[in-house]
């Protein structure tokens with residue numbers, strides 16, 4: 001059996017990865033797909049959203065409670081191992097990395113001799129929140145938060161084959177040209193730039209790109225060197241550049257390179273808050289918007305128990321989208337992700353503003 005192609009979908013918090021994947025799944029009923037969804041928070045909201053589409057040709061596998069990471073820190077390897085046993089049932093694997101991950105950890109695992117004969121990287125797509133890119137910063141985040149966001153954002157672009165400019169519905173041609181210029185300046189080696197109107201992309205531009213693979217026996221060779229005890233990140237990142245996605249030249253995913261990018265930034269925090277009491281569907285989004293102005297909350301998402309059903313809430317900074325569907329829910333659950341956010345303060349404001357107990 002041929003190697004199963006793997007498409008990695010990366011991109012910053014809330015850029016539209018799940019929405020884009022959901023659309024691709026809907027457009028490819030003839031493909032048997034496995035989707036591994038990795039979330040930073042302990043609760044996998046994206047997996048639940050994809051699963052709610054009830055697409056029979058897809059299997060959704062949650063990878064919650066952390067990042068796809070290196071070595072023992074990750075539950076990615078057992079998940080892939082499990083998929084490997086049943087790989088004849090799938091035509092393609094999609095991996096949605098968490099919004100705080102750099103996709104290189106995935107490459108290292110795929111290149112491991114245990115998996116290299118069975119899986120091959122097809123392409124890595126980086127989904128970009130284009131208005132955010134053009135805005136240039138995260139309001140209310142403070143300098144440390146902005147620096148952390150920028151460095152992650154740049155690293156995700158750097159490791160992409162295809163950059164997808166998303167959320168462009170309301171943008172002008174001039175904005176798009178500016179965004180393209182910005183991406184090219186940040187990541188000169190990116191091969192393709194695609195425009196996604198409303199997070200929709202032709203599946204031909206997403207699956208089966210074969211950007212790695214054959215030429216990549218050299219291109220994606222085995223890991224060159226294992227991390228040494230005591231090896232520290234180099235000061236000059238350029239000397240560690242094991243990537244050249246902009247051309248078809250050989251590049252090896254050196255473990256030291258990856259270790260460099262995988263230095264944990266403990267400033268990123270996530271917590272889930274729950275409330276058993278019903279919520280006001282009209283007020284809750286306004287309260288979330290207010291929370292994002294008061295605190296460095298970059299992303300909030302989850303489900304609320306409201307009159308008439310279940311409300312899905314999706315906040316990216318101060319932009320909050322909601323949708324209410326019929327159904328029942330025992331308790332509302334919201335995941336908050338931010339840079340140095342204070343759980344107690346968020347609980348106090350949320351409980352006060354909603355007049356309900358959140359914990």
Ligand SMILES: Nc1nc2c(ncn2[C@@H]2O[C@H](COP(=O)(O)OP(=O)(O)OP(=O)(O)O)[C@@H](O)[C@H]2O)c(=O)[nH]1
Pocket residue numbers: 011012013014015016017018019020046098099166167168169196197198199200299314315316321
């Ligand atoms: N206006 C607009 N909104 C979009 C578009 N794509 C996604 N969104 C919205 O952006 C929010 C975040 O989308 P997701 O697909 O959950 O983003 P994500 O990258 O999977 O988020 P994380 O996994 O938390 O990093 C949701 O409210 C989407 O409806 C788009 O093209 N246009």
